[in-house]
Amino acid sequence: MVTIARRRAIDRLRRRQAYSRVRERYQERVIQQTPNSPRDADDVFALNDLRHYLKQCMRVLPRLQREALELAFFKGLSHREIAAATHAPLGTVKTRLELGLQKLTHTLRPLRHKV
Numbered sequence: 001m002v003t004i005a006r007r008r009a010i011d012r013l014r015r016r017q018a019y020s021r022v023r024e025r026y027q028e029r030v031i032q033q034t035p036n037s038p039r040d041a042d043d044v045f046a047l048n049d050l051r052h053y054l055k056q057c058m059r060v061l062p063r064l065q066r067e068a069l070e071l072a073f074f075k076g077l078s079h080r081e082i083a084a085a086t087h088a089p090l091g092t093v094k095t096r097l098e099l100g101l102q103k104l105t106h107t108l109r110p111l112r113h114k115v
Contacts, residue, residue, distance in 0.1 A: 069104075079097070
C-alpha cells in the first residue's frame with residue numbers, strides 16, 4: 001500500500017519530468033525554427049518584434065497575475081507550488097492564472113493569424 005506522502009512525491013516527480021520533456025521539445029523546436037541564413041532576416045525581425053510585444057503585454061498585466069503566469073509557464077511550477085511560493089490560497093492562484101490568460105488571449109487575438 002502506497003502512502004499519501006509517497007504518492008504525492010511520485011506525482012511531483014512525474015509532473016517535473018513532464019515539464020522537463022515539454023521544455024526539451026520546445027527548445028528543440030525553437031532550434032529547428034531559428035533562422036540560420038541572412039535571407040531569414042525578416043523572420044528574425046518578426047520574432048524580435050513578437051517577443052517585444054509579448055513582453056509589453058505581460059508588463060500590462062497586474063503584478064500578481066503576471067507573477068503567477070511567470071511561475072507557471074516559465075518556471076514550470078504547479079498550482080500548489082505557486083500557492084506555496086506566493087503564500088496565496090490555491091483558488092486565488094487559479095483565478096489569477098485564468099484572468100491573466102484571458103487578458104493575454106484577448107490582447108493577442110488580432111495577431112493569431114500572424115503567429
